[in-house]
Amino acid sequence: MTKNLKIDFAHNQSAHCENGVVSNLMKHNGFDISEPMVFGIGSGLLFSYLPFLKVNYAPVFTYRSMPGFIFNKFAKRTGIKMKREKFKNPKLAKARLDQNLAKNNPVGLQVGVYNLVYFPDEYRFHFNAHNMVVYGKQGDRYLISDPVMEEVTSLTEKELEKVRFAKGAFAPKGHMYYPISFPEKLELETAIVKGIKQTARDMTAPVPIVGVKAMRWVAKNIRKWPKKLGPKKANHYLGQIVRMQEEIGTGGGGFRYIYAAFLQEASAMLNNPKLMKLSKEMTSIGDAWRDFAVDASRIYKNRNAESNGYEDVAVQLEALADREEQFFKTLKKTV
Amino acid sequence: MKKEEVPQDESNLASANFREMVYAVDDDGKYTTSLSTGWNPKKIALDNAIKEIEERIANAKKRVLNNETSPIEYYMEVHKMDLPVLASYVGMWQWRVKRHFKPSVFKRLNQKTLKKYADVFEISIEQLKSIDDEES
Numbered sequence: 051m052t053k054n055l056k057i058d059f060a061h062n063q064s065a066h067c068e069n070g071v072v073s074n075l076m077k078h079n080g081f082d083i084s085e086p087m088v089f090g091i092g093s094g095l096l097f098s099y100l101p102f103l104k105v106n107y108a109p110v111f112t113y114r115s116m117p118g119f120i121f122n123k124f125a126k127r128t129g130i131k132m133k134r135e136k137f138k139n140p141k142l143a144k145a146r147l148d149q150n151l152a153k154n155n156p157v158g159l160q161v162g163v164y165n166l167v168y169f170p171d172e173y174r175f176h177f178n179a180h181n182m183v184v185y186g187k188q189g190d191r192y193l194i195s196d197p198v199m200e201e202v203t204s205l206t207e208k209e210l211e212k213v214r215f216a217k218g219a220f221a222p223k224g225h226m227y228y229p230i231s232f233p234e235k236l237e238l239e240t241a242i243v244k245g246i247k248q249t250a251r252d253m254t255a256p257v258p259i260v261g262v263k264a265m266r267w268v269a270k271n272i273r274k275w276p277k278k279l280g281p282k283k284a285n286h287y288l289g290q291i292v293r294m295q296e297e298i299g300t301g302g303g304g305f306r307y308i309y310a311a312f313l314q315e316a317s318a319m320l321n322n323p324k325l326m327k328l329s330k331e332m333t334s335i336g337d338a339w340r341d342f343a344v345d346a347s348r349i350y351k352n353r354n355a356e357s358n359g360y361e362d363v364a365v366q367l368e369a370l371a372d373r374e375e376q377f378f379k380t381l382k383k384t385v
Numbered sequence: 386m387k388k389e390e391v392p393q394d395e396s397n398l399a400s401a402n403f404r405e406m407v408y409a410v411d412d413d414g415k416y417t418t419s420l421s422t423g424w425n426p427k428k429i430a431l432d433n434a435i436k437e438i439e440e441r442i443a444n445a446k447k448r449v450l451n452n453e454t455s456p457i458e459y460y461m462e463v464h465k466m467d468l469p470v471l472a473s474y475v476g477m478w479q480w481r482v483k484r485h486f487k488p489s490v491f492k493r494l495n496q497k498t499l500k501k502y503a504d505v506f507e508i509s510i511e512q513l514k515s516i517d518d519e520e521s
Contacts, residue, residue, distance in 0.1 A: 063406045064406060065405070065406045065407055065408060065418070086408070086416070104467070106434065106467070107437075164464075164465065168401060169401060170397045170401040171397075172397040172431055172435055173431075174465075175465060176465060198405060198406070199403055200404060200420070201403075217470065217473035217474045218466075218469065218470035218473045218474070219470075221473065285433070286433070286434075289429075289433050289434060290430075290434075292426060292427065292430045293427070293431060293434065307386060307407065307408040307409065307416075308408050310408070310416065311416035314415070314416050315416075329416075330414070333386070333410060336386060337386060343426045344426050346426070347427075347429045351429050
């Protein structure tokens, strides 16, 4: 491999890493696909509550689907073939990366955040579902397009190996992925409908840990937390809800707004004005999620004080569940 | 959220000199993107999480000095890890790592096992054995 290799790759910042990597890789291959389009077709929107799984000593709440899911679904629904590789041996992982770069092929990588040196310290947790594109190498530094960053950056060989082989939940195991073949024309219309149908189905599923049912379960537990856990732990849990909602790169009811942007784009593509109306409603739901975060933060601002705000935020969360239930039932019928 | 409502609060993002991208609607109701320097409710949540970790570190340190736990637990907290994450990094069962928290067991650990921990924490075995040098 030559010492200096830089693939002509356009870095576009995105709100969320996985969408961003997919969107940027698509653009690189000549398909102008926006971040919200990837998110919508890949059925990225979700709500899920996993009280048995603890991260940073608090249960897991998530506002989007499992890592890797968006790309898989997006590829399947648009007819793109993807190549994915995981590795046991870091040397082999590096060799395969170098081969791809030498072939002028930028690749997506799943990485851990804890050792990502260009992130602010405060954001470096053991979170292993971050995504980036590697688009070249200069000397011993890999050129990195991290979609949540404003500008491109770089990592040394050692630094990159560390984040590719981070350990713990969702360990990336060197996970590398890239598209290998494309259909002549992307069938976006059918893909959009499939994506919407699945999101609507999942959000209204009769399962306690996903969708609106999970939101109601969280609301129920929020009421119990102050007594059951004491104010300190209860506040820690509540903070976790907001941190997951406002995970880096998704600022402010983030995923709901990305979904609203998707519906707006889909409305034009499918020539369906009803989706435009629903986009507005989703924006308003996103705003309500933000209000929820503001009120929750008022409670945990004073970490150790007794507080009776829990009832209020539980009620807000239930109202959100009702709205989203109504929303997704309508959406299902619209496409 | 309207574009002009995109929060521009002070946050820890500034230390790395970047802003995050968010989706918001413009005056015509069309979606567009905008950059945000941060948002207070999020900053408070993050600050609290950091404080929580600092308390855990201080507490672990105290317990090491009282001979109630081994320095492994202290360094685990310093690295924002919990038991499953540390066990995964050193490649041992959780119960085994937990056993190594016992000062009496820790004292008898062989060099090979100590090195595994030291490598994960990126310190020397000497540093692993004492926490006094690590004033933070």
